[in-house]
Amino acid sequence: xxxxxxxxxxxxxxxxxxxxxxxxxxxxxxxxxxxxxxxxxxxxxxxxxxxxxxxxxxxxxxxxxxxxxxxxxxxxxxxxxxxxxxxxxxxxxxxxxxxxxxxxxxxxxxxxxxxxxxxxxxxxxxxxxxxxxxxxxxxxxxxxxxxxxxxxxxxxxxxxxxxxxxxxxxxxxxxxxxxxxxxxxxxxxxxxxxxxxxxxxxxxxxxxxxxxxxxxxxxxxxxxxxxxxxxxxxxxxxxxxxxxxxxxxxxxxxxxxxxxxxxxxxxxxxxx
Ligand code: HPA
Numbered sequence: 001x002x003x004x005x006x007x008x009x010x011x012x013x014x015x016x017x018x019x020x021x022x023x024x025x026x027x028x029x030x031x032x033x034x035x036x037x038x039x040x041x042x043x044x045x046x047x048x049x050x051x052x053x054x055x056x057x058x059x060x061x062x063x064x065x066x067x068x069x070x071x072x073x074x075x076x077x078x079x080x081x082x083x084x085x086x087x088x089x090x091x092x093x094x095x096x097x098x099x100x101x102x103x104x105x106x107x108x109x110x111x112x113x114x115x116x117x118x119x120x121x122x123x124x125x126x127x128x129x130x131x132x133x134x135x136x137x138x139x140x141x142x143x144x145x146x147x148x149x150x151x152x153x154x155x156x157x158x159x160x161x162x163x164x165x166x167x168x169x170x171x172x173x174x175x176x177x178x179x180x181x182x183x184x185x186x187x188x189x190x191x192x193x194x195x196x197x198x199x200x201x202x203x204x205x206x207x208x209x210x211x212x213x214x215x216x217x218x219x220x221x222x223x224x225x226x227x228x229x230x231x232x233x234x235x236x237x238x239x240x241x242x243x244x245x246x247x248x249x250x251x252x253x254x255x256x257x258x259x260x261x262x263x264x265x266x267x268x269x270x271x272x
Contacts, residue, residue, distance in 0.1 A: 003091055004146045006052045010099040013051055018043045019067055021104035022076035023268045025097070026261065029112035029208060032228060033079045038258055041068040047080065054082040054092045073265035076100060083207055085186040090138040094215035098149065101219045107164070107268055108216050109224045109261070114206035115189070115233035117198050118178060123232065124253045126175060127204050128168050129160055129225030133181045134210040141218060150218030159213050161222040168224065171263040178203025180227055182210030194233045205233055226260065228253040
C-alpha cells in the first residue's frame with residue numbers, strides 16, 4: 001500500500017466511526033494534554049484503533065483522538081503524538097495529521113513544550129511560532145512523490161498562517177513570537193548547541209512539530225504553532241534539566257493557552 005492509501009484508510013475509518021470534518025485540529029504536546037477537557041466531547045478513538053497510526057512509546061497513558069465542541073467549533077484533538085526519537089520515521093510521525101487533512105480538516109493548531117533560548121524568557125510563558133528551523137535532518141516529503149501530499153518542491157516561505165497568527169495577537173497583544181528549532185533529541189542540548197541555536201536566531205527548541213508543519217503546509221493546511229516554554233534551555237537555568245520540569249510547566253502555562261484556544265475556536269466555528 002502507498003503512504004497515501006495508508007493515510008486514506010485511517011481517514012475513512014475515523015469518518016466511519018463518526019468523526020466529522022473538524023473546524024480545527026489541535027495537537028496537544030507534553031504537559032498540555034489536559035486542554036482536551038475544554039471540549040464537550042462527543043467521540044473518541046485510541047490511536048491503536050486507527051489503522052496504521054503509530055502509537056507513542058514514551059507516554060504513560062494511551063494516545064487518543066477525541067472530538068467535540070469548544071465555543072461552538074468542532075474540534076478534533078490529538079492527545080499524544082509520536083516523535084523521531086522513539087524510532088519512528090518522518091513519514092510515520094506525520095501520518096495522523098496527513099490522515100486528518102485528507103479527511104478535509106483545514107486548520108491545525110500544533111502545540112509543544114519547548115526550551116526557551118531568548119534572553120528574558122521565563123518558564124510558563126507562551127510563544128507564537130513565526131517560523132521554524134528543521135534540524136532533524138529528516139523530512140516527511142522524502143520518498144516517492146504523492147500528488148495528495150503536495151508538490152515535489154513546496155514553497156516554505158510561509159509555513160505558519162499569517163491570518164491565524166494575527167488572530168492570536170489580537171487576542172493577546174503581549175504574546176511572544178519567535179522561531180522554533182526542531183531537533184532530534186532525546187538528549188537535551190549541550191551548552192555549545194544552545195549557543196549555536198541562539199546564533200541561528202531560534203527563540204525556542206524542542207523535539208517535535210517541525211515535520212508535522214512541513215507535511216501540513218505542503219498539503220495546503222493552515223497551521224498555527226504555539227510553544228509553551230517549559231524550561232530555559234539546558235545551561236541557561238540554574239539546575240540540570242529534567243522531564244518532570246517540562247511536564248510541571250504545562251500546568252502553569254495552560255491557563256493562557258486555554259483562552260487562546262477558545263478565541264481561535266470562536267473565530268473558526270462554522271456553525272453552532
Ligand atoms: N530542549 C529540547 N526539547 C525540549 C526542551 C528543551 O529544553 N524542553 C521541552 N522540550
